[in-house]
Amino acid sequence: MTARHLGTIAIAATLALSIGHAASAQETIKIGELNSYKSQTAFLDPYKKGWEMAIEEINAGGGVLGKKLEVVSRDDGSNPGDAVRVADELVTREGVNILAGTFLSNIGLAVTEFAGKKHVFFLAAEPLTDKITWQNGNKYTFRLRATTYMQVAMLMPSALAAKKKRWALVYPNFEYGQAAVAAFKELMKAKQPDVEFVTEQAPPLGGVDAGAVVQAIDDAKPDAIFNVLFGADLAKFVREGNTRGVFKDRPVVSLLSGEPEYLDPLKDETPVGWMVTGFPWNKIKTPEYMNFLNAYQKKYNDYPRLGSIVGYVTMKSIAAGIAKAGSTDTDKxxxxFKGLKVDGPFGPFMYRASDHQATMGAFVGKLALENGKGTMTDFKYVDGASVLPSDEEVKKLRPATE
Incomplete structure (x- = not known):
């Protein structure tokens, strides 16, 4: 065999190997996912289980457009700068053109800005600040969870029914907490013009001095309390408040406190009667939810948290969007996604064309103690569409340059 023949064979082999790699790469659709896994484990460990289960179900059913979904997941360091760097690495090094995830609102906003500048599709799964789909919204960003405004609006009937004038406000001092309190003030003033906000306690996220906060609230002599603390901050706040009797005879309206992630650690210290948004995981009996619950418990031998729902529906949404588009092309x-309808464990919902916000709702109810554990009672599901501004109002909120 001549050198010329050997060279021809080598070139053919190299070409075949290259084609094989290309074909292999085309067999999957890669999704870049980033989140604060190391710092927000209570929510994000179940969240990851949720999206892993969704990916497994989607791929077992043949994938999307004949291809399997592949998730490339990274920790965002709980820092906006690190999150943007990670997002850029996912796009440039991993070759993804679909991003999903984030938990903290300031990080969600940073990735929203990145998506707009780099023209990359981004589904914000969990961050709640209204700015992601309104003031800082862009063509490339959609959001799954009910926003701070939506969840505050869901709690407004309870807050107004309390008929209290003097309110204390407690919130973590970053974008989520600030946005939630801004929404509460706006909605309360619109419905109850004589309302007074007698103290605002805004400790740093993860650094609440619960004793000082509770004392400051008691000193202000409020009639009621609006709380936005979550996680370990919430547990410290509840413990001090219970010990000092600050919640006695004072209605408390509290965002997220009925979510198992944050409720379960309270155990028998659960503050009975608080009006909350949350997730009564063991009391929902709809067929859609029971199918999810049974599959989740079979796979993980554990009960779902709200993070499980969010992770699961995030990937189900992306799969539905790709299937509807018939492509992973960003513009398509x-x-x-504009008007995309998705079936989730809480029932069907859609992504609005006007502001890219999903209409998936939340449960509203009261905290109670059952068998020494916290739970939700007197709860109902509130459809997200019922508490969102109209399309005309959204035009005033979103950037005109979109």
Whole structure:
């Protein structure tokens, strides 16, 4: 065999190997996912289980467009700068053109800005600040969870029914807490013009001095309390408040406190009667939810948290969007997500074309103690569409340059 023949064979082999790699790469659709896994484990460990289960179900059913979904997941360091760097690495090194995830609102906003500048599709799974789909919204960003405004609006009937004038406000001093309190003030003033906000306690996230906060609230002599603390901050706040009797005879309206992630650690210290948004995981009996619950418990031998729902529906949404678009092309995916309908464990919902906000709702109820554990009672599901501004109002909120 001549050198010329050997060279021809080598070139053919190299070409075949290259084609094989290309074909292999085309067999999957890669999704870049980033989140604060190391710092927000209570929510994000179940969240990851949720999206892993969704990916497994989607791929077992043949994938999307004949291809399997592959998730490339990274920790965002709980820092906006690190999150943008990670997002850029996912796009440039991993070759993804679909991003999903984030938990903290300031990080969600940073990735929203990145998506707009780099023209990359981004589904914000969990961050709640209204700015992601309103003031800082862009063509490339959609959001799954009910926003701070939506969840505050869901709690407004309870807050107004309390008929209290003097309110104390407690919130973590970053974008989520600030946005939630701004929404509460706006909605309360609109419905109850004589309302007074007698103290605002805004400790740093993860650094609440619960004793000082509770004392300051008691000193202000409020009639009621609006709380936005969560996680370990919430547990410290509840413990001090219970010990000092600050919650006695004072209605408390509290965002997220009925979510198992934050409720379960309270155990028998659960503050009975608080009006909350949350997730009564063992009391929902709809067929859609029971199917999810049974599959989740079979796979993980554990009960779902709200993070499990969010992770699961995040990937189900992306799969539905790609299927509707018939492509992973960014512009086609954006068009497909406008008005996209998705079936989730809480029932069907859609992504609004006007502001890219999903209409998935939340449960509203009261905290109670059952068998020494916290739970939700007197709860109902509130459809997200019922508490969102109209399309005309949204035009005033979103950037005109979109």
């Amino acid at each position: 995916l954006i068009a497909a």
